[in-house]
Structure formats: C-alpha cells, structure tokens
Amino acid sequence: MDNTKTSRISAKMIIIGCVVLCIALALGLVWLFRAYDDYLALQEERSPEIEASCDEDHFLEVLDAYDPDGYFLVKTGLDNGDDITQYYEDVNLAVDVLGTIVHEECHEYSRMDDENDERLYMGDGDSIVVSHTEIYPTVEMAATIPEECKSFRYENYIGSPSDILATNVDGIYGLLNEFCAYTWGTNNDICLYDYYDKEGPDNQYTWGIWLSLACGNKLAYAEFKYYILHYLLYAQENYPAVYDGIMANDNFREAYRILEGKYAEIAKKQDEYTAQIIKKLDTPFSKVEYEPNVQLRVTNIISKASDVTSLSSGEYETLLKEIAKPEHQQIHDALVAQ
Secondary structure, three states: OHHHHHHHHHHHHHHHHHHHHHHHHHHHHHHHHHHHHHHHHHHHOOOOOOOOEOOHHHHHHHHHHHOHHHHHHHHHHHHOOOOHHHHOOOOOEHHHOHHHHHHHHHHHHHOOOOOOEEEEEEEOOEEEEEEOOOOOOHHHHHHHOOHHHOOOOHHHHHHOOOOOOHHHHOHHHHHHHHHHHHHHHHHHHHHOHHHHHHHOOOOHHHHHHHHHHHHHHHHHHHHHHHHHHHHHHHHHHHOHHHHHHHHOOHHHHHHHHHHHHHHHHHHHHHHHHHHHHHHHHOOOOEEEEEEOOOEEEEEEOOOOOEEEEEOOOOHHHHHHHHHOOHHHHHHHHHHHOO
C-alpha cells in the first residue's frame, strides 16, 4: 500500500516537473522570439541626429560639443567670411561632411599673405609658421613609387596632380599641409565617436557610417607619411641641396613631429573604438567578422543574411610596411630628432 502511494506521488511529481519544464520552455521561446523581434527592429532603427541634414548651426553645435579643434578651425573660417556651403552642396547627411569641412577649413587657416609661408594648426589653438625652402615638383618622384604603394589618393596627389595642386607645386610643404588637414579631419571622426554612441542605435547602419569615414581617413595617415618620407629620400638621392634645406628647416621638422605624433594617436584610438563597435554589434543573433581596415561583415545567424561595410582594400598595412623599411625609417628618425 505504501509503495503504491509512493509511486503515485512520484508520478505526480514527474508530471508537475514536466509541466513546469514545458511552461519554462514556452516562456523561454516567447522571450527568444521577442528578443529576436527587438534585434530586427534595432537593425532598422535610425537616429534623427545621425540622419540630420547639413546646416551651419548644426555643424557648429556638434563641433562645439564634441570637437574643440574642429570648432576652432571652422568658427575661425566663418568669422573670416568663409563659405562652407560649397563643401556640402551634394551631401545629404551632416555626419558625412563634418570631417571634410574641418579638413578644408584647416587649409584655409594655413593661408598667409606671403605664399612662401604657411600657418599649420597644431591643436589647442596653437600653430607653427613654416617657411618654404627650395623644392622639386612632387610628381617627379612618382616613377619611384612601387605599384603596391599606389593607394587610394596616389593619383590625385602624386601620380597625376593638377597643375595648381599644392602637394605638387609646393613639394614637401604642400604634402605637409595636406598631412595637417587630414590630421584634423580624421581627428573629427574620433571626436564624434561619442556623438554616435550617444545619439545613434547600436546597429550596423550607424556604426557603418562611422567606420567608413574613420577607416578611409586613417588611410591618409599612412599615405602622407609615406609621401613625405619618400619625397625626402628622393631628394637625398637626387637633390642634396633641397634635402639639406628641408632638414635644416626647424619649423618644418617640429610641425611634422607634432602632427605625425597626433595622427598616430588618432589611428590607435580608431583601432580601440573599432574593437568596441565589434562588441556592440556582436549579439546572440549575429556573427561579426572584421577584416582590419578592409571590411566589416555582420551575419544574422537565424536568416543567414549578411550586411557588409567596405572600408578599404588593405592599403594601410602595405604602406606601413613600406614606411618601416630602413631607408624611410632613418629619414623619419632624423625628422623627429630633437
């Protein structure tokens, strides 16, 4: 009798356990479906701030809040009567052009009455005036650039520059001016990371915009550092007097030292922020694959659909390897020596 009663109680406990387990599984499935729906909704979400259109007041508001150096350059230009509308006539999103505006206003800031002098912005409102010494046209060194180093900006600035492009007609001083402008334009990307993080949803659309801009501009660090070092290497071998004059230009060397150090910090910070973005996009419903400085692929593990954000074609690493060669590294070391 007792065994029968015990068996009945055990059976009831098993049934109750099964019911509880079924309820838990059902609730888990409900949670899973809701979480997946939330994930899908997040992928479609758009931020009014990130989607904001181009407007001068909006530019200044964002720069003032997130990028003090960008604000300084753009506000200085506007106070001097610069027309920044020319930079965004065919651009829809403000975030797509803010770095370009900072870049171009950095060029404007550098202009001085004497065309042989330029005022290069160093940050925190400081600048260095660099006077030109004898140069040779940059296009002359194009024939010595290895094919694998002819990157995204090569043709425009080195291979086939226009007759009036400063990187050609002003030689290494034009290259340094461009290096300066790209430094502060890329710095804007880094400064706006917090803006994207605060205002945008954590989806590939939001972070794809940031990554495309930041990676593309980081490439300019390797490009123009390489162009400057190779320019000096070519001068050393073919125009010793030009080389000596540049290396004796203390303000040139100081400006290069500061800008190269700043740009290197920016590139490192971009890598750190990219790692944070990958963590944000890596969810139970997604698989993130990142090929450094080439592409970001996010795959929905349920539907198997993938979205790819193209960044570059691996040129960054190629140029860094070229820069690291002894002949270029020796010139870099001589430039930054104090």
